[in-house]
Amino acid sequence: MAATAPLxxxxxxxxxxxxxxxxxxxxxxxxxxxxxxxTFKHELQQACQSMGVQFNELTDLITDQQKMLTIGEGEIVAPDSPSEL
Structure with missing residues (x-):
């Protein structure tokens, strides 16, 4: 849902x-x-600067965890069947 006023x-x-x-x-x-x-980029840059967050472009805000979820890295650990729970 979009904000009604600029955040x-x-x-x-x-x-x-x-x-x-x-x-x-x-x-x-x-x-x-x-x-x-x-204006969005300018306000975002100021907000990041005041928080001490490095910001050059929007992708700088994507966390490593979000990147891993997108890439699909990692290993799924689960039983082979429901009876093995």
Whole structure:
């Protein structure tokens, strides 16, 4: 659900991080900036800077855990059948 007003600070960073994989346009819209990508990037850069988070582009906010889920790395550990639970 898109924010009704442009988000600021921690809320903006959290929203942008949660939607970073969907692209800048989608993240900007969901964070309440609509099609104003320049303002979105500027506000996000300021918010990250005040929090001490390195930010050059939206993909910088994607965590290693999110990347691993996307790539599908890791091993699934599960029993072969329900009777082996």
């Amino acid at each position: 600021k600070g921690l809320e903006l960073v959290d929203c942008a991080r949660a939607n970073a994989k969907q692209g800048t346009e989608t993240a900007a819209n969901l964070c309440g900036y609509g099609a104003d990508l320049n």
